[in-house]
Amino acid sequence: MDTDAVLSLMREVAEQVINPRFRALLDHQVSEKNPGDLVTVADHESEVLLTKALSNAYPDAVVLGEEAFALDPTLLDRYNGAEHAFTVDPVDGTKNFVHGSPDHAVMIGELRSGEVVRGWIWQPQHDAAYVAERGAGAYFNGERLTMAGPGLDGEPPPPYRTARRAWVGRELPGLGVLELTWACCGVDYPRLIAGDARAIVYNHSKPWDHLPGSLLVQESGGWIGSKEGGPFAPQGLGGGLVSAPDRATYDAVVAALAA
Numbered sequence: 001m002d003t004d005a006v007l008s009l010m011r012e013v014a015e016q017v018i019n020p021r022f023r024a025l026l027d028h029q030v031s032e033k034n035p036g037d038l039v040t041v042a043d044h045e046s047e048v049l050l051t052k053a054l055s056n057a058y059p060d061a062v063v064l065g066e067e068a069f070a071l072d073p074t075l076l077d078r079y080n081g082a083e084h085a086f087t088v089d090p091v092d093g094t095k096n097f098v099h100g101s102p103d104h105a106v107m108i109g110e111l112r113s114g115e116v117v118r119g120w121i122w123q124p125q126h127d128a129a130y131v132a133e134r135g136a137g138a139y140f141n142g143e144r145l146t147m148a149g150p151g152l153d154g155e156p157p158p159p160y161r162t163a164r165r166a167w168v169g170r171e172l173p174g175l176g177v178l179e180l181t182w183a184c185c186g187v188d189y190p191r192l193i194a195g196d197a198r199a200i201v202y203n204h205s206k207p208w209d210h211l212p213g214s215l216l217v218q219e220s221g222g223w224i225g226s227k228e229g230g231p232f233a234p235q236g237l238g239g240g241l242v243s244a245p246d247r248a249t250y251d252a253v254v255a256a257l258a259a
Helices: 003-021 041-057 066-071 075-080 094-098 185-193 207-219 247-258
Strands: 030-034 037-040 062-065 084-092 105-112 115-123 128-133 137-140 160-162 176-180 199-202 223-226 241-244
Touching: 003 041, 003 105, 003 115, 003 128, 037 041, 037 094, 041 062, 041 066, 041 084, 041 105, 062 066, 062 075, 062 207, 066 075, 066 084, 084 094, 084 185, 084 207, 105 185, 105 207, 115 185, 115 207, 128 185, 128 207, 137 207, 185 199, 185 207, 185 241, 199 247, 207 223, 207 241, 223 247, 241 247
Parallel strands: 062 084, 160 176, 160 199
Antiparallel strands: 030 037, 084 105, 105 115, 115 128, 128 137, 199 241, 223 241
């Protein structure tokens, strides 16, 4: 499937099983995988459709879906050892989706030989498509994306943000206080590129959450790596991540986190 075909698939699946449930979920259509970790019928149905289409197009590839992993954790081992793989996050920002916030997304990432080569983010309620391809750039609704950087045109610089709610209000020595992200990686990364955050700190790096956004940031001219200063690892269930508009900002946040 070419890049446009994958995006069309995501749009079609969202229109079929996600959008009809937005602000219309019934109680029995929402459950918890773990305390506070919500999943809906839209998550399950969209992942099945996306996984089937990708598997039909690429029968030798491993498809790592968030909900499939929840049912079968050994799927991660197959993904880690795969020459070719995809990640699927059928409704990123499920809690937002359940509570009626438009800040949710469908995300797919593609991995070849351990390297992220393509990524897609579709925000159905914002009609916003973000696509990145290794070495070919990042795009928003067909227009080339570049990292905006903070504090443009004399505006005060935006805050540093964290996805870990327990870290909200934490002081980064010499930098400032962490504020909450948009609670959806498929929204967080585009907002970073738009200049709405100086940097974003995550405490976990599950592949389905971060493959598309990591490539989007890199192809826009930004930087992403571990919160200890190492490279971004697209395989495994890694530790924390820091994403920033440039290497200098990334290094400053890593140093502040270690202080």
